[in-house]
Amino acid sequence: MKLLTGNDLPTGDVTWWTGTGWSRHVEDAVDVGDQGEAIAHAEEGARRVNGPYVIDATATPEGPRPAHIKDRIRALGPTVRPDLTLKPADPNAGSWVI
Amino acid sequence: MYKYDEYDHSIVASRVEEFRDQVQRRLAGQITEDQFKPLRLMNGLYLQLHAYMLRVAVPYGTLDSRQMHMLAHIARKYDRGYGHFTTRQNLQYNWIKLEDAPDILADLATVEMHAIQTSGNCIRNISSDQFAGAAADELTDPRPWAELLRQWSSFHPEFSYLPRKFKIAVIAAEEDRAAMRLHDIGLRIVERDGRLGAEVYVGGGMGRTPMIAPLIKDFVPFDDFVSYLEACLRVYNRYGRRDNMYKARIKILIHELGAEQYAAEVEEEFRAVKALGIDPPQAEFDRIAAHFAPPAYDARAADELDRSDPDFAVWLDQNVSAHKQPGYAVVTISLKPIGGIPGDASADQIDLMADLAERFSFDELRVTHAQNIVLPHVRKADLHTIWQQLRDAGLAEANLDLISDIIACPGLDYCSLANARSIPLAQKIATRFSDIGRQRELGELKLKISGCINACGHHHAGHIGILGVDRKGVENYQLLLGGSGAEDVSLGTITGPGFSEDGIVDAIERATDVYLRERDEGERFLDTYRRLGMAPFKEAIYG
Numbered sequence: 001m002k003l004l005t006g007n008d009l010p011t012g013d014v015t016w017w018t019g020t021g022w023s024r025h026v027e028d029a030v031d032v033g034d035q036g037e038a039i040a041h042a043e044e045g046a047r048r049v050n051g052p053y054v055i056d057a058t059a060t061p062e063g064p065r066p067a068h069i070k071d072r073i074r075a076l077g078p079t080v081r082p083d084l085t086l087k088p089a090d091p092n093a094g095s096w097v098i
Numbered sequence: 099m100y101k102y103d104e105y106d107h108s109i110v111a112s113r114v115e116e117f118r119d120q121v122q123r124r125l126a127g128q129i130t131e132d133q134f135k136p137l138r139l140m141n142g143l144y145l146q147l148h149a150y151m152l153r154v155a156v157p158y159g160t161l162d163s164r165q166m167h168m169l170a171h172i173a174r175k176y177d178r179g180y181g182h183f184t185t186r187q188n189l190q191y192n193w194i195k196l197e198d199a200p201d202i203l204a205d206l207a208t209v210e211m212h213a214i215q216t217s218g219n220c221i222r223n224i225s226s227d228q229f230a231g232a233a234a235d236e237l238t239d240p241r242p243w244a245e246l247l248r249q250w251s252s253f254h255p256e257f258s259y260l261p262r263k264f265k266i267a268v269i270a271a272e273e274d275r276a277a278m279r280l281h282d283i284g285l286r287i288v289e290r291d292g293r294l295g296a297e298v299y300v301g302g303g304m305g306r307t308p309m310i311a312p313l314i315k316d317f318v319p320f321d322d323f324v325s326y327l328e329a330c331l332r333v334y335n336r337y338g339r340r341d342n343m344y345k346a347r348i349k350i351l352i353h354e355l356g357a358e359q360y361a362a363e364v365e366e367e368f369r370a371v372k373a374l375g376i377d378p379p380q381a382e383f384d385r386i387a388a389h390f391a392p393p394a395y396d397a398r399a400a401d402e403l404d405r406s407d408p409d410f411a412v413w414l415d416q417n418v419s420a421h422k423q424p425g426y427a428v429v430t431i432s433l434k435p436i437g438g439i440p441g442d443a444s445a446d447q448i449d450l451m452a453d454l455a456e457r458f459s460f461d462e463l464r465v466t467h468a469q470n471i472v473l474p475h476v477r478k479a480d481l482h483t484i485w486q487q488l489r490d491a492g493l494a495e496a497n498l499d500l501i502s503d504i505i506a507c508p509g510l511d512y513c514s515l516a517n518a519r520s521i522p523l524a525q526k527i528a529t530r531f532s533d534i535g536r537q538r539e540l541g542e543l544k545l546k547i548s549g550c551i552n553a554c555g556h557h558h559a560g561h562i563g564i565l566g567v568d569r570k571g572v573e574n575y576q577l578l579l580g581g582s583g584a585e586d587v588s589l590g591t592i593t594g595p596g597f598s599e600d601g602i603v604d605a606i607e608r609a610t611d612v613y614l615r616e617r618d619e620g621e622r623f624l625d626t627y628r629r630l631g632m633a634p635f636k637e638a639i640y641g
Contacts, residue, residue, distance in 0.1 A: 010125055010197045012149035047127050051145060068571055070510060074147050078511040080439055080521045084178055084193075 001031040001059050003066065004039055005074070006052030014074045015049060022049060025086065026075040027063035065096070072097045099162055099462065100245050100389040102210045109253065110207045113214060117141050118200035125197065140220075142213025143199055147514050150194040153216040154206060158226035158244040158268070159187030159465040161211075166452035166463055168209045173445040176202050181448065183433060183441045185505060185556055186265070187225050187465040188216060192512050214252065219260045221251035221331075225267045227275045228466040231390060232428050232474040234420040238294060240270035240287050242387040243323070246378065249386075250324055257331050261338030262346040264331070265303070268296075276467060277583030279311045280304055280559055282348045283330060288317065295319040300330055300360065301352030304553035308589050309349040312357040314364065322368070324377050329367035333360065392423070393460035399425025399477045410485050412534060413496040418481065421474075427481060429459075429473040430466070431488060432495040432503060436532045437525050440506040441469030450491050454484055467556075468505055468544075470498070500537040501545055501610070502528035505556050509549030509566060510573070516549035518566025518573035523547055526603050531610075540610055543623045544582070559583035561624045562606060563590040575602040579609065579635055580627050588628075593636055608638045 003026070004017035015022040016029035017039060023029070032039060036054035043049045056067040066072050076097050077085030087093040102110070117137070124134040138144075142153040154169070161169075169189055173181045176198045177191040184190055194202065206212055215222055224244045231239040247266060251257065257264070267278045270287035278284035284299040295317045302311030318326045337355070339345040352360045401424060405411040419428040431451060434440050443451070451471055455463045458480045464472035476484065488494040497503045504527060507513065509520030524547055531537055546560030550567075557563035563578035574596040581590030597605055610623065612635050617626045627635065 007145060007149070011195045012145060012193075014148060044131070047125075050131055069573065070147070070514075070516075073510060077148060078521075079519065080511050080525070 001057050001064060002033060002036055003029045003055050003057045003064055004032045004036045004052055005029070005055060005071065006040070006044075006049035009047050009050040012050075016075075017043070017052075026066065029057070029064050031059075031064075062096075069097065099160060100157070100241075100386065106210070107207075110210075110212050110214070113141070113212065114200060114203045114207050117203060121196060121200050136218070138196075138199075139217040140214070141199070141203065142216035143194070143196070144217065145514070146192065147510075147512055149192065150196055150199065151512070152191045152194045152199065152202060152213055153184070154189045154191070154211060154213050155216050155223045156188050156211075156465050157248050158224055158230070158241050159228055159467075160226075160230075160241060161463050161465070162461045163452040163456040163463070165209045165211055166448055166455065168205060168211065170445040170448035170452065172202055172205060173448065180442055180444045182439075182508065183443065183465050183469050183471070185467050185469060185507070185554060186216075186223055187228070187467055188223055189465070190508075192508075217263075218258075219262050219264075220258050221247075221254065221260075221264045221266065224248050224251070225265070225276055225281075225467060227269045227271060228430075228464040228472045229275060229419065229428055229474065230270070230464075231392065232421050232423075232426075233271050233273075233275075234422045235273055236271040236422070237289060238270050238287055239387075239390050240268045240285075241390050242383060243270075243285065243287055243296070244268045245386050245389070246324070246383060247327070250327070257335065260331070260335055261340045262343065262348075264334075264348070272585060274583070274585040274587070277556065277559060277587075279587045280308075280556075280583055281311065283327065284311050290317050290319075293319050296323060298326065298330070301349040301357070303347055303349045304556060304558045305347065306344065306551040306553075307347075307350065308553070308558040309353065310587050310589065311349075312352070314357060314361045320380070320383065321377055322372065325371045325374070326364070326368055328371045328376060329364045332367050332371065333363045337363075393462075393475055395423045395426060395475070396477060399423075400479055401425055403478055403481065407482070409489075409496075410482060412538075413485055413494055414481065416496040416500065416538070417498045421476075423475070425478055427476050427478050429476050429481070429484060430498050431471040431473065431493050432497055433470050433493075434497055434503050434528065435492055435495050436502060436528045438492075438528075439521050440504050440524050443471075447491055447493055450487065450493070454487060458484055468503065470503070496534060497537060499542045499544060501531045501540055501543040501562075502537060503544075504528060505544075505546040505560070507548050507550075507555035509547075509555075513549060513554075515552060516566065517551075517568035518549050518575065520547045520549040520555055520564075520566060523564060523566075523575065523599060523602065526599070527606060530603050530607065540613070541622055543610070545606075546581075556583060557581070558589050559587075560590060561622070561627070562609065564602060567596060569596070573599060575599065577602060577605055577609075577639070579632065580624065582624060586624075591632060593632065593639055595640075605639045609635050612638045
């Protein structure tokens with residue numbers, strides 16, 4: 001599957017395209033198929049996202065898992081500061097990245 | 099310390115308001131990201147993996163307690179309660195919001211700080227010896243020279259769009275604590291016939307094509323100093339490879355032209371520049387130098403120390419260095435706790451270091467290129483009190499220049515350019531070698547980790563260097579041996595095939611075992627490697 005990701009313009013937060021808008025959580029991301037570039041162009045033009053790009057991902061029961069470690073780190077947060085990730089209370093969050 | 103004059107205040111304040119307007123226009127959609135990106139980079143604002151990152155300039159690594167407190171304040175108010183000290187003697191915040199950036203720059207301006215020229219293809223923050231003004235082995239304080247260059251290079255209209263970024267270091271001691279010859283221009287202040295001037299090395303650097311800067315001119319007197327550097331930059335600006343960013347650094351130009359030809363071009367350009375009369379008069383240099391006058395030392399300060407506390411004694415031996423003034427010492431505060439993140443400090447720790455500087459170090463601190471903090475002028479009688487306060491704050495790791503005093507770039511945990519994580523590796527290595535007795539048995543051993551070929555972690559200059567690479571989506575680590583950024587400068591050599599994260603920790607342990615087995619009396623790891631060569635290390639590492 002293909003996901004569309006980028007950063008929120010005013011805050012810089014990592015965001016994921018949900019089909020109708022943007023979410024901080026990769027679990028909310030949807031497969032954009034071959035529409036990623038078109039959505040990115042429109043959303044960037046409307047300043048709802050900064051620097052959008054399409055990535056490969058795998059569908060899992062827990063939700064989409066980005067194919068590359070860089071995007072998994074983007075999705076969760078720094079592996080060396082679990083307290084600053086999106087799931088600070090989840091002891092298994094780190095293994096999802098690695 | 100240098101204090102802003104009316105011009106400094108004016109240009110920094112103007113830049114804050116200019117950037118505030120640029121941010122507002124970007125948020126309002128009046129300019130695109132392509133238009134905005136070079137503007138934000140000129141103000142040190144990157145877009146990184148998780149958020150915007152702001153790099154704050156700390157000129158030649160020197161700051162006072164008021165500035166240090168401001169760094170803590172910004173960490174609390176606008177970031178997530180910490181900052182990261184970098185190998186360019188700067189500080190980075192990892193979680194900045196674009197909408198807050200103008201207010202942060204305005205706060206910085208109130209304490210004579212900014213983020214100008216911490217990015218972009220311009221002359222970056224001038225770096226220097228973290229022991230400047232205090233070192234027992236220095237000829238003179240190099241910081242007035244560095245400050246002169248800061249003023250010359252700030253907003254220099256001709257050098258704002260160079261072929262690539264440009265880094266300058268200035269030292270004035272035999273011992274090189276600033277990796278001087280691994281800079282685009284490295285300057286060592288020397289004396290000849292009673293006059294001060296500079297040895298000029300040009301074309302060093304790390305990155306994907308590491309090179310040691312050759313000597314271009316053995317003595318440039320103060321009277322010609324700025325003109326000569328202007329000529330160095332002009333020749334680069336004219337001939338540097340703008341067609342290929344990977345070949346655009348001055349080291350490539352000098353490699354292709356040859357050092358002799360480059361020096362000849364600079365001499366010719368120098369004659370033209372000299373006629374422009376841009377060299378400052380001695381009185382201007384003296385005005386700047388007065389800001390760096392030695393503090394009012396206590397002439398009765400005692401040299402005696404009570405070493406009865408064994409932990410304190412280890413810290414004294416490891417993290418306290420000789421000062422030029424009797425009764426005083428230089429303290430290096432390690433930001434490398436075992437298992438911690440190299441270079442990171444919490445807002446509370448930053449505040450504590452500021453308080454200690456104010457009470458015990460004539461209000462001065464330094465950031466080191468090895469990502470530690472220095473209190474440069476401490477009475478020996480105050481060392482125990484300082485150590486106790488540092489210990490209570492988790493800042494008394496006695497590991498300066500030992501294997502756990504690791505330089506590590508932010509790596510893939512924070513950086514959008516990285517291929518692999520650096521910090522977890524640093525944590526694993528430090529934990530493996532955590533026993534202080536074992537570390538001291540290994541002696542001076544500089545270990546440096548970069549998460550990509552850009553070499554922000556100085557891996558080429560590590561006695562042991564590690565480079566993270568991406569091998570089909572999996573982190574892999576190359577091992578290098580034999581590098582040095584000091585006066586015995588050299589570039590490390592790759593040992594062979596790369597390793598997994600755990601595998602490289604084992605490989606390092608095998609390399610240090612070879613050293614312990616084969617070393618001669620008084621040899622450091624680097625000395626033994628240079629005497630024996632790669633073969634015995636490679637055999638042990640790959641078995």
